[in-house]
Amino acid sequence: MNRILASKAVSNVYRLRIPWRPFSNDAACPNAGNPETGSEAQQYDIAIVGGGMVGLAFACSLASKPLTKHLNVAIVDSNPALGRKHFIKKDDLPDPRVSTITPASISFLKDIGAWQFVEQHRHAYFDKMQVWDYTGLSYAKYNARDADKEVLGCVVENKVLLSSLLSHVQDTDMLKKIYPSRLTSMSILPNSSSSEVGSTLSMTALFTHGRLAKLELEDGNSLYAKLVVGADGGKSRVRELAGIRTTGWNYTQNAIICTVEHALENHCAWQRFLPSGPLALLPIGDKFSNIVWTMTPEESSEYKSMTEDDFLKAVNHALDYGYGPHPTSSILGSSDLFSWFKGGISSSTSDCFEVPPKAVKLASERMAFPLSLRHANDYASKRVALIGDAAHTVHPLAGQGVNLGFGDASSLSSVISEGIAVGTDIGEVSLLKKYEADRKPANVTMMAVLDGFQKAYSVDFGPLNILRAAAFHGAHHISPLKKSIISYASGELRLPLFA
Numbered sequence: 001m002n003r004i005l006a007s008k009a010v011s012n013v014y015r016l017r018i019p020w021r022p023f024s025n026d027a028a029c030p031n032a033g034n035p036e037t038g039s040e041a042q043q044y045d046i047a048i049v050g051g052g053m054v055g056l057a058f059a060c061s062l063a064s065k066p067l068t069k070h071l072n073v074a075i076v077d078s079n080p081a082l083g084r085k086h087f088i089k090k091d092d093l094p095d096p097r098v099s100t101i102t103p104a105s106i107s108f109l110k111d112i113g114a115w116q117f118v119e120q121h122r123h124a125y126f127d128k129m130q131v132w133d134y135t136g137l138s139y140a141k142y143n144a145r146d147a148d149k150e151v152l153g154c155v156v157e158n159k160v161l162l163s164s165l166l167s168h169v170q171d172t173d174m175l176k177k178i179y180p181s182r183l184t185s186m187s188i189l190p191n192s193s194s195s196e197v198g199s200t201l202s203m204t205a206l207f208t209h210g211r212l213a214k215l216e217l218e219d220g221n222s223l224y225a226k227l228v229v230g231a232d233g234g235k236s237r238v239r240e241l242a243g244i245r246t247t248g249w250n251y252t253q254n255a256i257i258c259t260v261e262h263a264l265e266n267h268c269a270w271q272r273f274l275p276s277g278p279l280a281l282l283p284i285g286d287k288f289s290n291i292v293w294t295m296t297p298e299e300s301s302e303y304k305s306m307t308e309d310d311f312l313k314a315v316n317h318a319l320d321y322g323y324g325p326h327p328t329s330s331i332l333g334s335s336d337l338f339s340w341f342k343g344g345i346s347s348s349t350s351d352c353f354e355v356p357p358k359a360v361k362l363a364s365e366r367m368a369f370p371l372s373l374r375h376a377n378d379y380a381s382k383r384v385a386l387i388g389d390a391a392h393t394v395h396p397l398a399g400q401g402v403n404l405g406f407g408d409a410s411s412l413s414s415v416i417s418e419g420i421a422v423g424t425d426i427g428e429v430s431l432l433k434k435y436e437a438d439r440k441p442a443n444v445t446m447m448a449v450l451d452g453f454q455k456a457y458s459v460d461f462g463p464l465n466i467l468r469a470a471a472f473h474g475a476h477h478i479s480p481l482k483k484s485i486i487s488y489a490s491g492e493l494r495l496p497l498f499a
Helices: 006-016 053-063 103-111 158-171 203-208 237-241 297-305 308-318 401-421 428-454 462-477 479-492
Strands: 042-049 070-078 099-103 123-126 129-134 139-143 153-155 175-179 183-187 213-217 220-230 245-262 269-274 279-283 286-293 367-376 383-387
Touching: 042 053, 042 213, 053 070, 053 103, 053 158, 070 220, 099 158, 099 279, 099 401, 103 153, 103 401, 123 279, 153 158, 153 279, 175 220, 183 237, 203 220, 220 237, 237 383, 245 279, 245 297, 269 367, 286 297, 286 308, 297 367, 367 428, 383 428, 401 428
Parallel strands: 042 070, 042 220, 070 175, 129 269, 220 383
Antiparallel strands: 099 153, 123 153, 129 139, 183 213, 213 220, 245 286, 245 367, 269 279, 279 286
């Protein structure tokens, strides 16, 4: 992350007319009852619009840092679950909405104190992954040990992540209030030309001078905040009201997600590239796995409505001999083709192609949703910052969406902490652009990689099929490349072979 240079920090301090300070409990509503502001208006340091996994992770990250844990924070989200501390029953069947958490994100969640809550519920670490396509030309197998790691990731139900983050937010000493409502309007005025802005001015006066953003909620409440953080998803209302445009497109694909049950517990993440899109089988604990199957919208309607038996047959067929044969070592010839560059990886039984475990029961409803790629042209503007899907949405083929969002939450909280350290207004765009400069390159690169994979595996063409087989073979046998791929997918965000 770009750090604030000492000389610049000193100059910033001297330019300030008033010292930065968080709003205290008494200042949460300093003008309550004042006719000028209205009895419902309240003032906060930060208003987080969106109480999902990324928004709550950002709140937890603020609460974990010495310079931000005293901030007064509002969380705006209409999800009724946020009004309850515990909403998961131990005997509940797995929810079909899951996330694959990378080692980097696990480390972040441990640092902010939320991972201990995750481990109290169902989750599944996995240390191996097998990827192959329908041509049967080749495959790649990854083990955590290939990159000196303990695990490749952990699959967790979204409701478990949400409950764990909410439990930790509620246990922290950070001043916070949850508003069970929706954002309807947001107003941000230009900074006043006046050189003096007193700290004792009313909320409306500070708003008029451009020092606060004003939020109007659907339930009639009004909030003022120094900074508004949009964590409200791909259809972000904050992004819309801030006038931030996006670049992207809709894929001609839907994803079907559901939970299936096996006869034995699954400990591997499986992904097969089929003609219409990838099919992933992810362990989620006990004898359950999660299905994420990308296909055309027409196919998704058909597969969602077919009987349970027919759907299970289709899943098992697609993960076995369906669409093409099992891969052998390689169409390119001997598996020793790259032996001069294997770097110590020796072929063994564990490196051979395996058939995934069969699904024997459907354990949840089948859900379908359209896929798209969207990227905000700006992550930050005056008094506004976007994180998570509000800033970027990606193809789910590698399960990286929420991990990019956790990276945003970590970066933004660190930038705010740095700003507080030198007395900077946390809503000033010059500070928020440091967050954008830190996260945009990493997010754009990941989006390009995922989009490239999606396009490369959506074409059935002989020469391209052989190139894909060569890529699989290299990823399976070339030690430095394999290690780099694992490290990149684990959240280190350094492109393979360029670490």
